[in-house]
Amino acid sequence: xxxxxxxxxxxxxxxxxxxxxxxxxxxxxxxxxxxxxxxxxxxxxxxxxxxxxxxxxxxxxxxxxxxxxxxxxxxxxxxxxxxxxxxxxxxxxxxxxxxxxxxxxxxxxxxxxxxxxxxxxxxxxxxxxxxxxxxxxxxxxxxxxxxxxxxxxxxxxxxxxxxxxxxxxxxxxxxxxxxxxxxxxxxxxxxxxxxxxxxxxxxxxxxxxxxxxxxxxxxxxxxxxxxxxxxxxxxxxxxxxxxxxxxxxxxxxxxxxxxxxxxxxxxxxxxxxxxxxxxxxxxxxxxxxxxxxxxxxxxxxxxxxxxxxx
Numbered sequence: 001x002x003x004x005x006x007x008x009x010x011x012x013x014x015x016x017x018x019x020x021x022x023x024x025x026x027x028x029x030x031x032x033x034x035x036x037x038x039x040x041x042x043x044x045x046x047x048x049x050x051x052x053x054x055x056x057x058x059x060x061x062x063x064x065x066x067x068x069x070x071x072x073x074x075x076x077x078x079x080x081x082x083x084x085x086x087x088x089x090x091x092x093x094x095x096x097x098x099x100x101x102x103x104x105x106x107x108x109x110x111x112x113x114x115x116x117x118x119x120x121x122x123x124x125x126x127x128x129x130x131x132x133x134x135x136x137x138x139x140x141x142x143x144x145x146x147x148x149x150x151x152x153x154x155x156x157x158x159x160x161x162x163x164x165x166x167x168x169x170x171x172x173x174x175x176x177x178x179x180x181x182x183x184x185x186x187x188x189x190x191x192x193x194x195x196x197x198x199x200x201x202x203x204x205x206x207x208x209x210x211x212x213x214x215x216x217x218x219x220x221x222x223x224x225x226x227x228x229x230x231x232x233x234x235x236x237x238x239x240x241x242x243x244x245x246x247x248x249x250x251x252x253x254x255x256x257x258x259x260x261x262x263x264x265x266x267x268x269x270x271x272x273x274x275x276x277x278x279x280x281x282x283x284x285x286x287x288x289x290x291x292x293x294x295x296x297x298x299x300x301x302x303x304x305x306x307x308x309x310x
Contacts, residue, residue, distance in 0.1 A: 016153040016289060023149045024068040027161055030142045031061035034135055041131040049175045049195075050128050052111060053135075056171065059104060060164065063097050067161050091251075094160035094213035101164050101206040105199045112195030128179050136172045139165055153289075154250060159212060163205040171198045219249040226287075230257060233282045239263065239275050241299045255290040257283060265298030272296045 034057040042050040146162035149155065174194040181190040221227065227248060234243050242262030249256050261279060263272050273296075280292045 016155075019149055020153050020155045020158055021068070021072065023146055023158055024064065024161070026145060027064040027142060027165070028061070028068055030138055031057065031064045033138060035061050037131050037135060041128045045128045047128055047179070049178050050132075052108065052195075053132070053171065053175055056104060056168065059100060060168065063100060063164065064161060066096065067093055067158075091213040091216040094209050095217075097160040097164060098206045098209040098213065101167065101202055101209070104164075105202040105206065108195055108199040108202065112192040112199065115192035115195065116189065129176055132172050132176050132179070136169060136176075139169050139172065143169065154255075160209045163209050164202075167198070167202040167205045170201045174198045216250055222248040222250065222255070229286060230259075230283060233286055234259065234261060234279055237275065237279050237282070240279060245295075255287055256293075257287070257290050258293045258295075260295045260297050262297050262299040265300075 035054070038050060038054040038057045041047075042054045143162055143166050146158050146165065150159040150162055174197065178190055178194055181187040222230075227246065230248070231243060231246060234240060240261050240263065244260050244262070246257075246259040248258075261276070263275060267275075276294045276296055280294060283292050284290060
């Protein structure tokens with residue numbers, strides 16, 4: 001029997017896409033403020049730690065701008081050359097961000113090692129502390145929004161952007177401790193030691209983003225919980241007698257679901273079509289941004305391969 005394909009609901013996709021774009025734009029606005037504040041703090045204090053924070057803010061701004069334009073490209077509708085859309089552009093952007101984050105971690109390790117060999121106290125630390133506290137407040141708000149949007153839309157680009165802003169939180173906290181201990185308590189060696197800790201946290205964030213983006217680019221299956229939910233929904237239809245060759249993948253905010261359902265071989269094509277429509281509607285209710293493609297087979301007709309039995 002023919003394959004029946006159902007596209008995601010336009011309203012839900014449009015809503016998710018708009019939410020992702022607005023979140024990316026918010027990140028740019030916050031990054032601009034961060035660059036201005038941290039640049040001013042470094043100019044006033046001359047602190048090496050704040051210089052690092054200023055350079056990191058510039059990096060954040062460049063990544064967020066790149067992220068915004070990549071997300072716009074990823075949300076471009078499917079065309080003749082890209083029948084499944086452009087969602088994987090998000091994963092490519094995430095890989096770029098993870099690479100930048102890894103380089104930043106390596107640079108921080110290098111600077112920390114140099115500072116360990118010749119630690120110096122920090123002057124005018126109170127100004128720096130005040131500005132970093134404001135930065136932490138702004139970053140917390142941004143990360144909170146990004147995490148909620150990433151969870152709701154499954155956007156790896158927003159997830160990657162959130163990862164390096166979350167790393168900034170740890171860096172900002174470490175800088176405050178550094179400014180207090182080095183500038184107020186006369187313990188300059190604390191600065192490079194905390195720098196090494198922050199570098200490790202940043203490297204771990206980069207690793208997580210690499211894994212998430214790589215899974216999308218390699219068309220990794222949805223997790224077993226989601227696959228089990230899809231199977232349960234499909235097999236719950238009273239006229240579906242079997243299911244095989246379930247395949248799933250994700251690209252950007254979109255999910256692609258393919259499967260074969262087994263039906264009574266004596267029913268008409270029109271009946272099979274109506275059953276398939278009903279099954280798709282149930283799957284779409286649980287996965288609104290999914291594109292569902294179902295092939296109808298007469299019960300007992302197929303010969304299953306090991307992959308299809310999954």
